[in-house]
Amino acid sequence: MSRYSLMRAMQRVSRPEWIVVALTATLAACAPLPPVANPAANQSSHQDSQQATASGAARPADGPLPVPPNLIALTQPAGQQRLMTTAHNQSYWPLSEYFETQRNEAYCSIASSVMALNALGIRRPESTQYPDFPYFSQQDFFRSVDPQVANAARVSKEGMTLDQLSAALGAFPVEVRKFHAGDLTLGQFRDLIRDTTGHSDRFALLNFRRVEIGEAGGGHWSPLAAYDAASDSALLLDVARYKYPAVWVPVTQLYAGAQAVDNVSGLSRGIVIVGTRAN
Template identity: 40%
Template sequence: MNRLKFIAAVAVAVGFSSAQAETLPLPDGVISLASPEGGAMLFGAEANTDYFPLSIHFATQDNPAYCGPATIAMVLNALDVPRPASDMTLGLGMFDQENIFTPAAESVMPATAIVNPPYGMTINQFGGVLAAHNLDVEVVHAADSDLDTFRDAAITQLKDDDHFILVNYLRKAIGQEEGGHISPLGAYDEDTDRFLILDVTRYKYPPIWVEATALFDAMNTTDSANDGKTRGYVSVSR
């Protein structure tokens, strides 16, 4: 890891650590990024390239239903997608959880629908909003994949800051509270076979390292809002 990346990682980890006191207790089997063990895993991770652009643009979701929009805003900024025009920023503005809903995105999933029952976004709606920003998007339901395929795809993309991998999983399957959730992956540690989830619900949980098997099982759960299909993962690039 070069010096600039090390400094950036330390700065972000400190920020995560300062927020950790406000979060819910972590279940057994996961490791907080803000812990000494979690920090050491990041610095030693075999695939951690995506961590840096995502952490620079980290977003905490604006409300309990907005894990999808927060993740989308992070990824659009990390991919350096042309920003929306703004009189205040001379056309150099950033994406946020409101302006991601362009007319094309609204045609896929209106912002107002996210905060009404059944709340949030399915993985297909999430992928559709990303695609509405002219990105290359692949939505994979866990039932149509397997652990090894997911692991290989995720590692490849975590080593390349032009590609990102985003996960839709059931929180209670990894011992958290409680429903479906969306967040980006930031790194993979081969020694422990764990992925780092950059949880966008920062007020609830810190970023955590989760075993690959446990994460895949949490994705391989039925989403009743998505016609009974399983959750899964999304690969995205420009």
């Protein structure tokens, strides 16, 4: 949509419809291709596979991988409708303002973290990337993190486990809670997502395995931005935007993905909640 067309469209619609128009234009680059058969997934611990599929399906030359038929892309009308009608969408607005693409295929945990840190509106550090503007960035994330917990060189190759990211985020002025999915029932997992996405001062960072939600790849991190009770699905803001767009995923499948054992820790994956500290 051109800038002129967008301005003309906004003049003709009401405020709720204007939000949908703007959202569609902003996320147009993530629009999915028609669904195809689900590709086999790489089983690596943390970072997405560099292979499009294990079955030999062709990778689209001009965009991300096809969205599996069990998922609904945010750019689809049904995806937009869910976002606009659910009451549990308060995490979406601040997170979308700071939506990032991971710097490399193992930096999904870092991209997810800086999105949350910037969205919380807490005091920001000096940035080497933007010298005149304080900002949390992937480039500077490890400046305050104990290298014994995690460091840029190692994470660039291996990613981070649930316990590692929780410990790394403890170096920032935020409240951090971690939940291994193996310690949660499906109901508790759902309640955690619903309660968190209904607020704008705390965010859920999900560690899951892609194959359980029908996508290609291995272990991954991304924020959850909304929950829709009618479809029992949650909005996953995928930080690997070169690979998949933001999608609505059934909570039962997210739970299965979070239950998957991390090969490094030997424990289930899960959720890290990052929020502002109580005064």
